[in-house]
Amino acid sequence: MTRARGTGLAARLFLAQVLVAVAGAATLWLVASAVGPTIFHDHLRRVAGAVSAQTSLHVEEAFRSASALSITVALLASLTAGLAVSAYVTHRIAVPVGRLAQAARALAAGRFDTRVTIPAIGAEFATLTDSFNAMASRLESIETTRRRLLADLAHEMRTPVATLAGYLEGLEDGVVSVDSATVGVLRAQTARLARLAEDITAVSLAEEHRLDLHLRAVPVDQLVAAAVDGVREGFADKGVGLFAHVGAGLGSVLADPDRIGQVLTNLLGNALRHTPPSGSVTVSARVSGSRDTVELAVSDTGEGIPPSHLPHIFERFYRVDRARDRAHGGSGIGLAIVKALVEAHGGEVSAVSAGPGRGSIFTISLPVSAPEPTP
Ligand SMILES: Nc1ncnc2c1ncn2[C@@H]1O[C@H](COP(=O)(O)OP(=O)(O)OP(=O)(O)O)[C@@H](O)[C@H]1O
Ligand SMILES: [Mg+2]
Incomplete structure (x- = not known):
């Protein structure tokens, strides 16, 4: 089952940069509106003494539009920088992450020879890549052993099972009689199958360290x-x-x-x-x-x-x-x-x-x- 993919890393990064830039601009605007006019008035009084209400209105208007202009320019500049940063980070991080995700999908689909190579972008990524590759090669070797074991097991079982089937058929058709020789063959073949099962269990238990050793x-x-x-x-x-x-x-x-x-x-x-x-x-x-x-x-x-x-x-x-x-x-x-x-x-x-x-x-x-x- 695949979950909804949602927004990609690049879009999220850019959104984060936009939020930071807008929050910065809003804070700047609030601070400038709260303390700016008082400081501005103070400086104006010290430099020009008492000014007429009309001059004051005019100068304040000039101050407000200068502030709005500089904050807008700053906001645009930081959004452009944000876009550039997200593009760069996306390239450096999202591409390798995407590659890793693709490799994990291939592994999940049973392609155990999948390996990933990722550029040097930090110790965490190096550890992640090494662990992924180690996991893939372990799975590959387990899969190879499993296939070989099943093939060998089927091969080993074929002869005794075929002999048993042949004798049973012979008995049904009356070609073979139930004498001690026949019973001997049937016993030998069943014993061989039983031993095969026992040996496989023994070797699997020992190899998987599930044996109870009384040392x-x-x-x-x-x-x-x-x-x-x-x-x-x-x-x-x-x-x-x-x-x-x-x-x-x-x-x-x-x-x-x-x-x-x-x-x-x-x-x-x-x-x-x-x-x-x-x-x-x-x-x-x-x-x-x-x-x-x-x-x-x-x-x-x-x-x-x-x-x-x-x-x-x-x-x-x-x-x-x-x-x-x-x-x-x-x-x-x-x-x-x-x-x-x-x-x-x-x-x-x-x-x-x-x-x-x-x-x-x-x-x-x-x-x-x-x-x-x-x-
Ligand atoms: N002492 C030995 N001298 C010569 N060849 C040997 C000797 N021991 C083992 N082998 C060879 O190694 C092979 C593997 O031995 P192993 O004990 O695993 O199997 P096996 O004896 O054929 O069957 P099993 O032990 O399952 O009854 C044997 O088939 C034989 O060819
Ligand atoms: Mg032996």
Whole structure:
């Protein structure tokens, strides 16, 4: 809905100048009429002594018309000056304000690439322009992420939904029978959809900082031992070695043990998936050089990651080999969850790999928990 536009800035400025000039002229006229004649008479008496009534009338008339003339000339001069000032101010202020309003309208209409450049006319305008441009680029990046997320989500859902639809059709037509294989497929596809929904919720909550983190001092060796114990069976089944090297005296980190458990489980799950039998995976921990964080690393001797893919693997739905990784059952959200969870703790994540076939190392850093003061 658009509101009535009303009078423009230039007209309002000019009206204000007219009011000031008229008020000034009226005041001048009143003061001149109230005190002018007395002072004038006084001066006249001192200079010319007593004058006849006719002379006095004549001189007073001359005084009044001189005053009226000068006040009228002054009023016209100030109105001309007012017009010039409003034209100048309009050009300097109303034009940029108009440009900003136009840009705001474009933004409201969904053109998020809109930016404004405004000439240097004061700190307030500079702040306004900077804030507007910052708001526009934030909206633009949110919009890009939203579009990509929706597109990826639709893409991820398509396969399981198509499989489910195909099987249901087959069941209806009697081509497929309800045996354990069919039920297995249906279960796997519904589980995949359910996991997709869970993962998307987890990553959104973490990225929007809406997670309830129960932070406490957790001994590093306990964190690692719990994560390793949880995945030991899977490693043994595949024949991949699993080792933990946690030096003594590492102390504690300030963390939510369940969330960091989830992070380590994700990293260990990836390492297991991408390491062939007889390879190995090692979890190690060390205090950083600055001694304010602990670095936990999960390294494997597996297939490695090509350098061109490394910068993207923490993005949602990113997989190095889309077809193969999806066949493994992954939807490419695991590392996005890892990143969001670690960053919610105030930590950082990184990945390095010497290239295909030469293993990968995923490192997370977590803030060290300050030791309890000794009584
Ligand atoms: N240890 C690893 N070795 C080699 N490649 C890896 C390793 N960890 C992750 N990747 C690559 O990074 C991609 C993204 O990993 P991520 O954990 O986000 O997704 P995913 O494991 O495919 O699916 P999800 O974790 O959602 O089940 C993987 O598809 C894989 O290509
Ligand atoms: Mg994963």
